Amino acid sequence: MTRSLTVRRGTYVDSVALMQVSRQISTLPGVTSALVAMATDLNLDLARGMGFELPERITPNEMLVAVEADDDTAMQTALAEVDRALSAAAFPAPSSFGDAPAPLTIRAAARGGEATVALISTPGRYAFADAIDAVDAGLHTMVFSDNVPVEQEVALKQYADPAGVLVMGPDCGTAVLGGVGLGFANVVRPGPVGIVAASGTGAQHLMTLLDGAGVGVSHCLGVGGRDLSEAVGGLSTVRALDLLAADDATEVIVIVSKPPSASVAQAVREHADKLGKPVMFGLLGKGRPDITETARQAVAAIGCSWELPPALSGQVGTGRADGSLRGLFAGGTLCDEAMIIAVEALGRVRSNIPLDPAWALEDSLSSDGHTMIDFGDDRLTQGRPHPMIDGSIRIQRLLDEVADPTCGVLMLDVVLGLGAAADPAGELSDAVAAATAADVPVVVSLVGTGDDPQDRDRQAEMLLGAGAWVYFSNADAARKAVDLLTNGAPA
Secondary structure, three states, X not given: OEEEEEEEOOOOOXXXXXXXXXXXXXXXXXXXXXXXXXXXXXXXXXXXXOOOOOOXXXXXXOEEEEEEEOOHHHHHHHHHHHHHHHHHXXXXXXXXXXXXXXXXXXHHHHHOOOOOEEEEOOOHHHHHHHHHHHHHOOOEEEEOOOOOOHXXXXXXXXXXXXXXXXXXXXXOOEEEEOOEEEEOEXXXXXXXXXEEEEOOHHHHHHHHHHHHOOOOEEEEEEOOOOOOOOOOOOHHHHHHHHHHHOOOXXXXXXXXXXXXXXXXXXXXXXXXXXXXXXXXXXXXXXOOOOHHHHHHHHHHHOOOOOOOOOXXXXXXXXXXXXXXXXXXXXXXXXXXXXXXXXXXXXXXXXXXXXXXXXXXXXXXXXXXXXXXXXXXXXXXXXXXXXXXXXXXXXXXXXXXXXHOOOEEEEEEEXXXXXXXXXXXXXXXXXXXXXXXXXXXXXXXXXXXXOOOOOOHHHHHHHHHHOOOEEEOOHHHHHHHHHHHHHOOOOO
16 A cells, blocks of 8 residues: 655645546546545545645645555556646636736736636635625626535625625536536526526526427526525525526526525515516425426426426336335435425435424434435535535445335436536446346436536436436426335336
């Protein structure tokens, strides 16, 4: 066994790219573990947990490269791949400032260019200051960073309001601005539907459904999953609605959100009524339209027909006798939607993001009857890649569920697009095949478009080949999972 720890100074790459590099290096032959990350306190703790001794002086502006490998040959290969991957992931050096040194702040950079949007992907503890700097520069600001206190979110959005600047986030994972995808975004066609999204994967699902129906998107403005909470009060949602109402390319506006505060939702509805453009609401909750139905309504509103690819039938047509439904999700909104559907038929569903606080799982996240877990929750992504980038934690949990005789049916989401894993179905297929061999049905909701880099149709075929039921609607997949558990009727 050999180890290497280096600290690279004067180097910064955003967190999503570094997660992908870490994942890429850790899968190389002979590499037992790898961490390529900025030297935040959390990442320093992770490196110590891997057994590395760290230098006394190291700052969050420096990059850690920690690799453990079986032998020197594997180590040399890994470090060479780190250099190659970081070179590919790094942003090009600024070229618009001539012979002047590169700017050190967002405001300084904005003065030297024509940017209208800033993307903040620094660690949560620094994101607020960076976002304030961007707002002061007059830039619409997407805060990809998570683990930002809600008090800072409110203060930031209130600060941005007088300037007419939109704050997207914090924890805004998805946006599409004029056809350019930011964060985890799918490749969708341009069109007349503008989206305001207090949800990342919910926005992705809505966009992919619209794209499948031949309907494009003008802009998708993510506002952060807490924006429609009582604490935040819809501050960015209202600003985003105003911007889309003033946008000539937007004919219909759709708001999509995980379950919102009732009072905030009502206030947003009242504001939407005054805009002069049709606004449709996909606010998840009991008795409300699911995301697929919201997409259907949006397609109808612009006079187009609805087309949803047919589901692909799996190999196991009945759930285990007396078993429970287990959902393993990368997307929190997709998990919410599936739970809302399942609760109507099955009753209580335990979760780490429960619909009812009394249904919260213990910290161990051990399944207890019907159980659905959001593996993309902030508490599970501190110091590790998001499951849309690295599916290993879900794969191991899938295998654990198959070995549990109380597991009756498994449900998964597979989310494609920019920034996501290059071949998620390929990574999952062996575990899905193991479930199929054990007579446990696996139902997959596949979120993607034909133009996504992973090739949606090829991903679907791989999952089908492993025995999974494959649906292009998360709501339909949830209903099928419940159906397989309760009666196993044919699709």
